[in-house]
Amino acid sequence: MGVKFIADIGYRVHEILKEKHLTAAALGKYANISTGNISDWKRKGTNPSSDRLALISEFLGVSLEYLITGKEKSSPSLRDDERELLKYYNALPELERGKILARLEDKAKEADVLPGRVG
Template sequence: MHSIYERIESLIKRQGLTKKAFCEQLNISTGNMGDWKRGKSTPGTHKLIEIAAFFNVSLDWLILGKRSVDTVKESGEDYFFGQIRQLNCQTDELLQKEKEFIKEYIEFTEYRKRKADDGNSN
């Protein structure tokens, strides 16, 4: 499976849902699904997070197909290393749009971790 859409489609089938039922449950228009299928667009950050949570899969797998479907991991370590956050060689095969999304996801994960740490210190 090479695209986000193909991974979403496989999850829908695995769950025994119809595409229509999936769209209704996650408030996705069938037109958007069609655009994803044709490669005209991809789900936004918030929708990808919802889809990953709905199917209990990692964003790593959903976005890039880099992990097993059953792996849940929230870390950017596979895509960045060291304090300088230098991109590793995996990014040669990614589009600029995908690199930006990964950076945005890592920032979101770091934000969530800070919020959780702040909540634990009170």
């Protein structure tokens, strides 16, 4: 049973890419994986290397558990706009992410709306 889950990782990655309108090229750039390897996951039934799984799940916006097993823990779901925001955020280099977070914090302060508070 566990082997089937693991064998499905490559296929699952392709399904999530398609579902979220993401490209293999963007995933490859984000996780430093060749597009040929990503293509092989579906065509040849191979899987990503274990050292790349966390980056792949982060880019795809899914839990590592879901990527490996296809099953989610029951937790609050993200809205479509939140998923889209995370998709673009995750595709940015780390330095740009820091700039985005600082800008969002500034905007929240300007609007007097901080997380956990209703302004």
